[in-house]
Amino acid sequence: MRRAHVAPAGASIASLGAIAARGRPSTNSSHRARVAALPRQFGALAGAMRASKKGNSTNKNSPLSRESHRTSKRSGCAVAAAAYTEDGMGCAGVDDKLYEHEGHLKYRWQKFVETKEAIVSAEGSLEDFSKGHKKFGFNRNSNGEIVYREWAPAAAEAWLIGDFNGWSGDATPLTKDDFGVWTTTLPPDGIQHGSRVKIRMRTGDGGFTDRIPAWIKYSTAEAGVMGANYDGIFWDPPPGQEYVRKNPRPPRPAASRIYEAHVGMSGQEAKVNTYRDFADEILPRIADDGYNTVQLM
Structure with a gap:
């Protein structure tokens, strides 16, 4: 930290x-x-x-x-x-x-x-x-359809793959605009909440690579597997299950005093710290030191 x-x-x-x-x-x-x-x-x-x-x-x-x-x-x-x-x-x-x-x-x-x-x-x-997350990654349009966008100007081709299409490499192609943004639109129920997704790209030299979407909201790796690859998780909770803010948003400070931190390595013990650990043990110290903005790495 x-x-x-x-x-x-x-x-x-x-x-x-x-x-x-x-x-x-x-x-x-x-x-x-x-x-x-x-x-x-x-x-x-x-x-x-x-x-x-x-x-x-x-x-x-x-x-x-x-x-x-x-x-x-x-x-x-x-x-x-x-x-x-x-x-x-x-x-x-x-x-x-x-x-x-x-x-x-x-x-x-x-x-x-x-x-x-x-x-x-x-x-x-x-x-x-700063509100790129409202355009890139997974969002819904006015019709409730799922719109996925990814900026990858160097990619020659791109596809969305995951549990929703059986990890098929050509079932869900993306189209590229003049600014290097790849897009695809799926039906409202096209991807199930909590299912795994990745973007597959063909590079300029003809090779292929699978990546977690840059604007993914949640990712995970198979528990107990050494060196397991991470998967992106399509996170779109149904009504009644989404997180609801419990406290009012803090007022914007006149000037930012920024504390940059890694949550996982913020503790003293030989373990990966959780967000709960960070909130209980580290945030009070940050506030006491006079910082008013936290940047998480």
Whole structure:
């Protein structure tokens, strides 16, 4: 189990408050106070970014000097609005040593901006982009039919196989669109809940490979068999058997402090931890350390 110190690409500027969580959490009260203040500071930074774009008051091709960054740091706010530039170097107000990597940081910032703009242009927003599970994998259309989609642009042919069709290699072919997305539509009762499924693909060199669907909701391996292959499980509980959320959804934080973890290896004992173990033993510690977002690997 380890902690992630950088918010994923696409997170808001305010999410960069997660960098304050380097290493093990400090017990020093003044340090913890500074950590707690960082999301507000990065929030101000994000506001400055939006204001500068609306007012067009800053030449985006003329980044502020290093001295400007350092002046804002000496003023007591490492990421004050005046320190923001559109080259991604506002982070240097937190750590001067980042200037040693200025060229690479600017390169990564530019790639982030380009990628984000491409995603927003194609999907509408980062939030919409994050809802790929509503399109890919197994979903139902307005007629109740089962629609399966898989993105595999390099595949030459593809078929859906599983218990539902006797694992036939050619009974359920998929069709490919111009964007490399393979699709097939089945009747409402075409696949039984809890049955095994995989996608079979013919590769460019003529070989075949079977894979678990990338957006599968559940997978399992035969118990007691060493090296057993995993199978995807079609998970679509009938009415009355689906999980119903028991608690209200937590409010979205202004800035994410991300704790990255592997549930299975999160315990101290020589065993595979369960979700119940993780919830009872690990989540309270994560919350106590000040994190508000968990990324499961």
